[in-house]
Amino acid sequence: MATIGFIGLGNMGLPMAQNLVKSGHTVSGFDLSEYATERLAVGGGRRATSVGDACSEADAVITMLPAGEQVREIYLGGEGVLASVLDGTLLIDCSTIDVETAREVAQAAQGSGLAMIDAPVSGGVAGAQAASLTFMAGGAEEAFARARPILEHMGKTIVHAGGAGNGQAAKICNNMILGASMIVVCEAFLLAEKLGLDAQRLFDISSKSSGQCWSMTNYCPVPGPVPTSPANRDYKPGFTAAMMLKDLRLAQDAARATRAVTPMGAGAAAVYERFVESGGGSVDFSGIIRYLRGA
Numbered sequence: 001m002a003t004i005g006f007i008g009l010g011n012m013g014l015p016m017a018q019n020l021v022k023s024g025h026t027v028s029g030f031d032l033s034e035y036a037t038e039r040l041a042v043g044g045g046r047r048a049t050s051v052g053d054a055c056s057e058a059d060a061v062i063t064m065l066p067a068g069e070q071v072r073e074i075y076l077g078g079e080g081v082l083a084s085v086l087d088g089t090l091l092i093d094c095s096t097i098d099v100e101t102a103r104e105v106a107q108a109a110q111g112s113g114l115a116m117i118d119a120p121v122s123g124g125v126a127g128a129q130a131a132s133l134t135f136m137a138g139g140a141e142e143a144f145a146r147a148r149p150i151l152e153h154m155g156k157t158i159v160h161a162g163g164a165g166n167g168q169a170a171k172i173c174n175n176m177i178l179g180a181s182m183i184v185v186c187e188a189f190l191l192a193e194k195l196g197l198d199a200q201r202l203f204d205i206s207s208k209s210s211g212q213c214w215s216m217t218n219y220c221p222v223p224g225p226v227p228t229s230p231a232n233r234d235y236k237p238g239f240t241a242a243m244m245l246k247d248l249r250l251a252q253d254a255a256r257a258t259r260a261v262t263p264m265g266a267g268a269a270a271v272y273e274r275f276v277e278s279g280g281g282s283v284d285f286s287g288i289i290r291y292l293r294g295a
Helices: 013-022 034-042 051-055 068-076 099-111 124-130 141-151 166-194 199-206 241-258 263-280 285-294
Strands: 003-007 026-030 060-063 090-093 115-118 133-138 155-162
Touching: 003 013, 003 051, 013 026, 013 034, 013 124, 026 034, 026 051, 060 068, 060 141, 068 090, 068 099, 090 099, 090 141, 099 115, 099 166, 115 141, 115 166, 124 133, 133 141, 133 166, 141 155, 155 166, 166 199, 166 241, 166 263, 166 285, 241 263, 241 285, 263 285
Parallel strands: 003 026, 003 060, 060 090, 090 115, 133 155
Antiparallel strands: 115 133
């Protein structure tokens, strides 16, 4: 078992760190929230007092942070990860950030003689709690091989996507698909409603036909057909609309930088932007159906 520094104990990071503790790892967690570090400590983890404290004796450091700005600061700052870790420490960033920042930080880590992977996740809070996340990892084969046994205690599917930054590339492409597909599933159920077609009957047909997709069969945006979907909990978030908008914006930034043509992705980002601006940012992203119904 490894000694792990875990930085960022939010809705995703805390259950991930807790699963590492349950698996027998020694985990030192740091977060600006004392409540989060206390919850880790109650479960057998250690409360770190700073980034440096979390990193100082770690075999591996895992970060789960809000955006590229924080990742750059935590890794490259004067008292950050690169300045605090021991030689040979493995670095794993599970944040969802822009590809450029991921590659910049990985290059800085390499310049310090450290192995690093970017390993954003899919699966939401429920997946983090159940240790069933999907990790899409970018980095050298050797670094990925070292990280895999640790990631397996937090997820069920671990895929090597290629070189540094490719984990982030996979994540934003995946979530562009998810965001756009959720919108059209919502539109279909609203159209069915106006045409007098029962939602359950549409689900029974489309979930077994060519319209089948994850947004329908796992996360159906209307109450009833999928009992575990947020639609049955007043759209309490597993993954908020604000987070979906963040990922769609990252995809559009990447599309502009590479001159990729993504009209559906751009359209999805625009719809989620209006939903968030109307006050829906803290709602589950499948709650976009509320905005479409009102519009």
